[in-house]
Amino acid sequence: MDKYSLVEAKRKKLITPESTVMLLEAQAATGGIIDPHRNEKLTVDSAIARDLIDFDDRQQIYTAEKAVTGFDDPFSGKTVSVSEAIKKNLIDRETGLRLLEAQIASGGVVDPVNSVFLPKDVALARGLIDRDLYRSLNDPRDGQKNFVDPVTKKKVSYMQLRERCRIEPHTGLLLLSVQKRSMSFQGIRQPVTVSELVDSGILRPSTVNELESGQISYDEVGERIKDFLQGSSCIAGIYNETTKQKLGIYEAMKIGLVRPGTALELLEAQAATGFIVGTALELLEAQAATGFIVDPVSNLRLPVEEAYKRGLVGIEFKEKLLSAERAVTGYNDPETGNIISLFQAMNKELIEKGHGIRLLEAQIATGGIIDPKESHRLPVDIAYKRGYFNEELSEILSDPSDDTKGFFDPNTEENLTYLQLKERCIKDEATGLCLLPLKEKKKQVQTSQKNTLRKRRVVIVDPETNKEMSVQEAYKKGLIDYETFKELCEQECEWEEITITGSDGSTRVVLVDRKTGSQYDIQDAID
Numbered sequence: 001m002d003k004y005s006l007v008e009a010k011r012k013k014l015i016t017p018e019s020t021v022m023l024l025e026a027q028a029a030t031g032g033i034i035d036p037h038r039n040e041k042l043t044v045d046s047a048i049a050r051d052l053i054d055f056d057d058r059q060q061i062y063t064a065e066k067a068v069t070g071f072d073d074p075f076s077g078k079t080v081s082v083s084e085a086i087k088k089n090l091i092d093r094e095t096g097l098r099l100l101e102a103q104i105a106s107g108g109v110v111d112p113v114n115s116v117f118l119p120k121d122v123a124l125a126r127g128l129i130d131r132d133l134y135r136s137l138n139d140p141r142d143g144q145k146n147f148v149d150p151v152t153k154k155k156v157s158y159m160q161l162r163e164r165c166r167i168e169p170h171t172g173l174l175l176l177s178v179q180k181r182s183m184s185f186q187g188i189r190q191p192v193t194v195s196e197l198v199d200s201g202i203l204r205p206s207t208v209n210e211l212e213s214g215q216i217s218y219d220e221v222g223e224r225i226k227d228f229l230q231g232s233s234c235i236a237g238i239y240n241e242t243t244k245q246k247l248g249i250y251e252a253m254k255i256g257l258v259r260p261g262t263a264l265e266l267l268e269a270q271a272a273t274g275f276i277v278g279t280a281l282e283l284l285e286a287q288a289a290t291g292f293i294v295d296p297v298s299n300l301r302l303p304v305e306e307a308y309k310r311g312l313v314g315i316e317f318k319e320k321l322l323s324a325e326r327a328v329t330g331y332n333d334p335e336t337g338n339i340i341s342l343f344q345a346m347n348k349e350l351i352e353k354g355h356g357i358r359l360l361e362a363q364i365a366t367g368g369i370i371d372p373k374e375s376h377r378l379p380v381d382i383a384y385k386r387g388y389f390n391e392e393l394s395e396i397l398s399d400p401s402d403d404t405k406g407f408f409d410p411n412t413e414e415n416l417t418y419l420q421l422k423e424r425c426i427k428d429e430a431t432g433l434c435l436l437p438l439k440e441k442k443k444q445v446q447t448s449q450k451n452t453l454r455k456r457r458v459v460i461v462d463p464e465t466n467k468e469m470s471v472q473e474a475y476k477k478g479l480i481d482y483e484t485f486k487e488l489c490e491q492e493c494e495w496e497e498i499t500i501t502g503s504d505g506s507t508r509v510v511l512v513d514r515k516t517g518s519q520y521d522i523q524d525a526i527d
Contacts, residue, residue, distance in 0.1 A: 002217050003036055003168075003175065005052050014178045019148050021057050023176075025064035025095075026102035026158055030110070033061070039171045063091060067099040070112030079112055083129045097136060098146050098158075100129065104137060105159040150178040151212075166214070177214040185222055187229055187375035188274045188328060196374050200382050202228045228377045231367030234273045235266050235422055236433035246428065246435060250313050257438055260498055261512060262408045264317055266436075269362035269407075269418060272327035272342070273370070275301030276312055288324030289342075289359035316451045316496065323351075327359045330372030334475065335482060341372055341388045349486060358406035358418070360389075361397055365419040411439045452497040458488045 004012065006027075010020040027033050032041030033052050044065045047053045053061055066072075070079030071090050080088070086096040103110050108117035109128050118126065124134045145155040149164060156164075165174040184191040194211075197203040202225050210216045222229070238252040239245070247255075249270075253263035270276050272289010288304055304321045307313050313321060330339035331350055340348070342363070346356035363370050368377030369388050383389040397417075405415040409424065416424075425434045460474040461467070469477070471492065475485040496512040509522040 005034075005036055007052055007054055009178065010054075015150050016148065019150070021060055022098065022147060024053060024057065024061050025099065028061050028064040029067035029099040029102050030106040031068060034173065036168075036171075036173055036175070039173060063095070064099055066112075067103065068110050068112060068115070081112055081128045082109075083127075083133055086133075087130075094146075097133065100133065100137060101146075102158045105157075105162055150176065175214075183212075185225070185229055188231070188370065188377075190375045192229065192374055192376045197225065197228075197376075200228075200371075200374070200376070201379050202376070227367045228379075231273055231363075231377055233427075233432065233434040234270050234362065234366050235418075235425055235436050236270070236428075236431075237435050239426060239428070239435040239437045241437050241439055248312055250317070252438070258410050259408070260510065262410060264320060264512070265358065265407055267313060267317060267321055268324035268359060271304050271321045271325040272359040273363050273366045274328060276304055276307035276321065288321040289327045289362040324359055326372075327363065328370050328372060328375075334472075334485070339372055341369075341386075343369070343388050343390070343393065354406065357393070357396065360393070361406070362418045364397065365417075365422055411437075450499045450501075452499075454497060455494045456492055458492050460488075 004014070006015070006020050006023050009015045010017055015023075024033060028044055033044060033047035034041055035047075035050060035052055042050065042052065044053065044058065044061050047061075048055065048058055066085070067082050070081065071085040072078075073080045073084070073088060073090075075088070080090075082091070082096045082100055085091050086093050100109060103117070104120060106117070108119050109123035110116070111118055111123075111126070111128060118128065120129070120134060120137060123129050124131070129137070145157050145160075147156055147158055147161045148154070149156050149161060151164075161176065162174060165176050167173070168175050183194045185194075185197070186192070194203065194208055198205055198208060203221070207216070207221065211218065211221055235249075237249060238247045238257060240247060240252075240257065247257070249258065249263050249266050252258045253260055267276060268288040270288050276288060302310065302312065304313070304318070304325045307321075308315070308318050326345075327342040330341065331345040332338075333340045333344075333348065334350075335348075342351070342356055342360055345351045346353055346360075351359075360369065363377070368379065369383040370376070371378050371383075371386065371388065378386065378388065380389065380394075384391075405417050405420075407416050407418050407421045408414075409416055409421060411424075421436070422434060425436050427433070428435050458471050459468045460471060460479065462469060462474075462477075462479065471480070471485060471488045474480050475482070480488070493513070498510045498512065500508045500510065511522065
């Protein structure tokens with residue numbers, strides 16, 4: 001369990017600056033500022049020197065300290081009590097009452113001349129407090145609730161706050177339990193509540209109780225479940241073994257180190273598992289499927305739109321990566337309008353099965369299937385229960401055939417699963433990211449490429465207005481039913497013709513099916 005001084009807790013934003021000052025005032029008014037790490041009580045000057053009080057707060061704490069040492073009466077030169085200081089306007093009544101409340105909760109009203117705690121009745125008899133203050137200190141309805149419970153955020157008295165503290169066994173110090181942050185953890189794209197983590201089987205109720213009571217820290221729990229919150233690294237980039245350079249996938253593709261199809265798949269996997277990491281097309285698809293595109297040089301993780309704006313991916317990949325990113329944010333069900341998962345989108349034929357398997361595999365290889373509604377990864381049994389996975393698909397992914405090996409190893413020219421390709425990567429020591437090493441080839445030919453996008457679209461004419469509209473628009477207007485919508489969508493296609501010209505004059509033409517991600521080398525087909 002972490003232990004902090006009051007000023008440390010303030011700097012970590014565990015308690016407010018106002019609460020910090022009032023708690024330090026209470027300490028100063030009851031005998032000294034406590035150093036919880038050394039179990040020592042200090043004067044205000046010594047506490048400032050030890051960084052237990054912020055310099056800007058010193059005057060208020062100095063004033064509170066006089067509740068113990070006595071206030072100097074500027075008229076008579078005598079040392080006077082809190083009660084007399086209030087009467088002589090040396091401090092205001094509210095502050096004086098708060099300091100006395102802290103003293104009584106800690107043992108009694110302090111006699112500044114004899115340095116002893118006295119019961120309220122004795123203090124009244126000796127003139128240390130007057131009858132008005134005595135009544136206020138005895139009547140809870142008149143008492144001020146000036147302190148804030150950092151857990152409930154409700155105002156309480158100092159006595160109530162002490163009662164909520166735990167006693168540290170080896171020092172006897174009273175330690176106030178706080179919630180380190182709001183009871184949620186940062187998921188892939190949004191905060192995830194503790195109750196959702198319990199429902200998902202990621203956190204046990206007993207762990208939540210330990211967290212709330214301060215027995216374990218927020219950071220400790222976050223470390224335990226980080227694979228479910230963020231996942232492990234996707235294939236973030238390329239490591240050029242010849243130049244010892246780290247490259248983004250897209251950058252590596254532009255200089256001819258990896259093929260466009262390979263680049264798209266890897267970037268899609270990035271987007272489908274969280275963020276884009278700035279890397280070529282198959283690899284980019286894999287990045288998109290993990291949620292973000294990542295820049296392996298700066299370890300910056302970005303949503304697809306932002307990655308495009310920063311030039312980490314080109315316009316020719318943008319739409320494909322935005323589609324892969326929906327594996328994280330969810331797909332819109334055209335029948336219900338609800339957000340559905342990648343697996344559910346595959347079942348409704350909103351995404352081609354082979355393409356969906358490739359993205360789903362990238363998620364599993366980086367920590368687990370992503371729940372798009374709750375923005376975190378799921379244990380397999382919970383994924384089954386929520387309808388995000390099934391046994392048939394599990395068998396396909398656990399015993400992959402050539403049909404499901406959707407990723408290309410540029411070193412060996414083998415088709416592999418995402419996990420197999422990831423196992424061939426190296427871990428970058430500086431960032432912890434997973435980089436695909438590209439081995440030296442006998443001859444590297446500089447290339448340039450020309451991309452031409454070709455589409456076939458089905459157009460429907462509104463019989464009332466004679467205006468042309470897309471299949472999607474016609475379905476939304478109720479002009480066609482869902483079965484017709486699916487049939488017409490299948491007739492639509494979009495492909496990219498990539499002409500690659502090498503510095504040696506050689507030319508290759510590659511066709512990329514934008515719907516499935518499949519690529520076809522024309523020369524290979526002829527051969």
